[in-house]
Amino acid sequence: MTAPPTRADPALLRPGRPLYEEVRAHLTEGIAAGRWKAGEAIPSEAGLAAHFGVAIGTIRKAVDSLVAQGALVRRQGKGTFVTAHDGRRLMFHFFHVVGEDGAKAYPEVRTVSFERARADAAEAAALAIARDERVVRIRNVLALAGEPVIVDDLTLPSALFPGLTERIFTARDNTIYHLFQSRYGINVLRTDERLRATLAAGAIGALLRVPAGSPLLEVRRVALTFRDRPVELRVSHVNTARHAYHNTFGKGDA
Amino acid sequence: MTAPPTRADPALLRPGRPLYEEVRAHLTEGIAAGRWKAGEAIPSEAGLAAHFGVAIGTIRKAVDSLVAQGALVRRQGKGTFVTAHDGRRLMFHFFHVVGEDGAKAYPEVRTVSFERARADAAEAAALAIARDERVVRIRNVLALAGEPVIVDDLTLPSALFPGLTERIFTARDNTIYHLFQSRYGINVLRTDERLRATLAAGAIGALLRVPAGSPLLEVRRVALTFRDRPVELRVSHVNTARHAYHNTFGKGDA
């Protein structure tokens, strides 16, 4: 007695692809649009099943994929929540510099410059915006155990961060990506990085207190939100004399 | 009328953790032990369900996790197969050097030295073997578009690669990890990497044809198989003047 599938709202789901993908797309849309904000719960699985008119198992499959993507987290007995980048999460998900022994540590961040400008060609290409669009450029020095180890140069499209001032930026009480999320509703989901070895020179060398010609690791990172939309360009220079950039490929253990 | 769960072979599954984890562990064990070799099909889902005495959905959940881990691949209508590292798979899963434009290319590999030795302290620690255990050290130069770009120094525990000779190593017609798999039944599932910037010197600089003092990217990689057992230490030096190391964090798009 397999009942014919009835939709609570047939218009919600159009055929052609699996139902769970449709559901997933709707949930993604809701999160990206800020309908459920970071840290908030989405409706219960039973509620979603009723709303979309599908079985709970189908909802679970859609939610599973968003959990795997990092957009949602489940908490048994409580609900399913939009991933919040507060505290440690982002730090240990996207910050990859470790000590020689492999130990992770929290960096202390100091902002040394904050200015408005127009995107140059490289920035425009990386951020998928037009040349000469307004951007904010920020330079931070990150110290580990009191020693400056990283110089970060951020470029942010002003259009995505309206009203961002140095005061707001430096007054944040948490990670930068948490600021993106809590104030601007931007959820960083992925990063794309290019690494190269360079030589210390000029201001960066001075900030890191290394002689010119010292080797530095350059990391060029683009942070992406839903639909692979770029939201931040970050060029880091890392003194790897006493630290390393840590990286792992392939999931799970077993 | 929920029938009491009956096991075809109750001894196969002990309680205490979810059934799908038990099933997964059994499958993992079978693959790691070489019961199903790379490229071969495991039993059908229906067959596994009958064998373990569980529902097909439970089998699917176990297989799902192994697919996510990269140990198995599904092919609709054909079966589920142990991942084979032949051809492109490993290449683009674990080889991360790209051109300035982001284009990937196949490297040409040339072996410049092959010798037997005893593990030094660093190698022993990385490979979780005793000091002075027998190892094989291999140095390769990888060229992209005819230009030498990478020097790879591999250290392999001899115990895992019995009878490995330079002739066998250089006569392979595929990637190195494919050789591991096809000849020694070793499936590389994960890698753990530490990156730093260094300066060219000595033989490595000469092989890469760069002047002493040029910046090089150093990648120290440990390749792991099931149960996070280390099987290879690889220290790479990359000339990033015209290439970059590419890296992506966070899964999926949407």
Next chain:
DNA sequence: AAGTGGTCTAGACCACTAG
């Protein structure tokens, strides 16, 4: 006790591959 996610079952039907 009520509500949430987590596991597991049993079966229907679809989509793809092979002989």
Next chain:
DNA sequence: TAGTGGTCTAGACCACTTC
């Protein structure tokens, strides 16, 4: 046509959280 994986349903029961 038979066998495989892929989607989906409907419901039971468990584990955890909150009131």
